[in-house]
Amino acid sequence: MATTLATPGVYIEEKSSFGSSVVPVQTAVPAFVGYTEKASRGSKSLINKPVKISSFGQFLELFGGAPKTKFNIEVNEDSALGFDLSYVDGSRFMLYNSIKLFYANSGGDCYVVSVGDYSEKVKASKLNDPSGGGLVSLEKYLEPTLLLIPDAILLSKSACYSLQAAMLTHCGYKMKNRFAILDVYNGDQERTFDEKDVVDNFREGVGSNFLQWGAAYYPYLNTTIVNPSDLDYTLIENLDQLVEILTADVDASLEAGTISEARAEGIKLEINKILETTDKDLINSLQSTLSIVCPKLNSILEEVGDMINLMPPSPAMAGAYTMCDNSSSVAKSPANISLGSVISPSIDINNDNQEEMNLPLNGKAINAVRSFAGKGVLVWGARTLDGNSKDYRYISVRRTMTFLEQSIKFAAEAFVFSPNNSTTWSTLKATVINFLNNQWQSGLLAGSSPEEAFNVSIGLGNTMTPNDVLDGVLKMNIKVAITRPAEFIVITFEQQQQKS
Incomplete structure (x- = not known):
């Protein structure tokens, strides 16, 4: 209704010349769920609270450093290396190196949900806590558009598949604004094409619901995230066995005549200090000495580094999604691109191997990461798990539609x-x-x-x-x-x- 003018004077009225507009939502904001060294901002706990960060430095400040992954070493004469290494149960966590791999592949803003510290084992009940922790805590946040739980591969096979199915349900049923990037369980193993085949087991275990809301990648990647020169012998849990292996190697060199008896005794004295030295500075000094006089220790630590650097592909793919969206658009498929800090895929895949992965009868396509001569390591697949769908067969189509839907939805709320x-x-x-x-x-x-x-x-x-x-x-x-x-x-x- 027009305002009645009673006082003489000049009155100004402004009219809008332009209509309202739709603000495009962000399309590449991953959310990582996992375990960290700490989770606090000052005295305030950040456990099970999604926190947005924009750099690896911020992650270190809020969530701490790397876990000290422990290994057991055993003599194995049948092995090419003469020994076997295995992870100590409960000492392995994936989130720290996953964040590093994400930022090594042009990662940007992301959310981190810490569900606990390194003092406890990885548990599915913590990663997806119905009472509001882990995956469930992200239901109150609308900004994340990608979902990753790298620690899922550390669970038992059935627990991993259940968690990955819950990730698809979270994306496609509860939120409908984000996309899950999944890893194939035991993705460092060759395909056997029988009941133990890792790809077929993944297809059966992940279920059949909300497949268009996720994509899976195979195999795992040999990365350079951890520098083997930064590792020391304290990562070996059973040091007595380590001393025995190193001493046996010195004796073998003595018998072969490559070192003198006096030098052999001197090296053994240094090796035996492994069991006696507990001071951090002395450990660093002993490590420097042993790295020079004991080549066997270097080969052991190199193998330790290779095992730690074997990473699931999802964090690198989250960075690749971000890079494609920022450099081109969400319509650009995150494929035919190289990955940073990646030496090679752990399993070599050729055209014949990939054929069944890309076009399976059940439609659950698995995207391959392959090595090409003269090109390096490339992502060579762009399909969702719903490969038989004409509508949402491709990752770029699903994510583009989500982008349009969410952008228009927020604009329509004004009406x-x-x-x-x-x-x-x-x-x-x-x-x-x-x-x-x-x-x-x-x-x-x-x-x-x-x-x-x-x-x-x-x-x-x-x-x-x-x-x-x-x-x-x-x-x-x-x-x-x-x-x-x-x-x-x-x-x-x-x-x-x-x-x-």
Whole structure:
């Protein structure tokens, strides 16, 4: 209603020249769930509280450093190295190195949920606590768009599959605004194509629900996240066995005549100090000495480094998703790109091996990470787990649709409780059309014209009935043509007759 003017003077009224706009949501904000050394900001605990960070330095400040992964060593004459290494139960955690691998692959902003420290074993009940911890704590946060739980591979096989199925349910049923990146359990093992096949077991274990909301990658990666020169012998739990192996190696060198008896005795004296030295500075000094006089210790620590550096691919893929989104757009498939701090895949895959992974009968495609001569290590797959779906077969299509849905959803919230009439309908329609037109111009939508790329319908007799208006329901239908990746490129050659 117009304001009655009573006092003489000049009055100014401003009118809006431009309509409201749709603000594009972020598309590459991973959420990591796992165990950390600590979780605090000052005196405030951050356990089971999603925290946004933007650098590895922030992670160190809030969540602490690396776990001290412990190993057992045993003599094995049948092994090429002469010994076997195994992890000490409960000493291995994946989140710290996963964050490092994420940032080594152009990672940016991410959320971290710490469910506990290194004093406890990895438990599925902590990673997905129905009372509100772990995965469940992310239900109150709308910004994360990717979901990773690298520690899942440390659980038992059945617990890992159950947790991964819960991740898909979280993304596709509860939130519908994020995408899960999964690792194949025992993904460092060769495929056997029988009942023990790691890929087939993953397909059976992950279930059949909400498959379009996740993608899986195989195999694990040999990385350079941990420098073997930074490791020392204290990572070996059974030091007496280590001393025995090193002493036997010195005796073998003595028998072969490569060292003198006096030098052998001197080296043995240094080796025996392993069992006596507890001071940190003395340990560092002894480590420096042994690394020079005892090559066997160097080979053991190199093997320890290789085991620690064997990483699941999901953290590197989270960085790859971020890089693709920031450098191009969410419509760019996170494939045919190299991975940083990665030496090689742990298993070599060729075209024949990948054929069944990419086009299985059950549709549960597993994306391969492969090594190509002259190109390096490349991600060579762009499919969701719902490979038989024509709608959401590709990761880029699923994530693009999520981006459009969430962006328009937040913009439409401004019209809640507005009059359900033609004025509101036309304003909302114009807002959405402007947004979709911008996305078409940026290459997110397919078509030679906006009319071919999208269609927006709204109005009485079109998308709504008189009863809808009476019930306070406003309905709008949007159709979009999303660009899809050229997964198979076929080039046909034939000869033609000479013309001159």
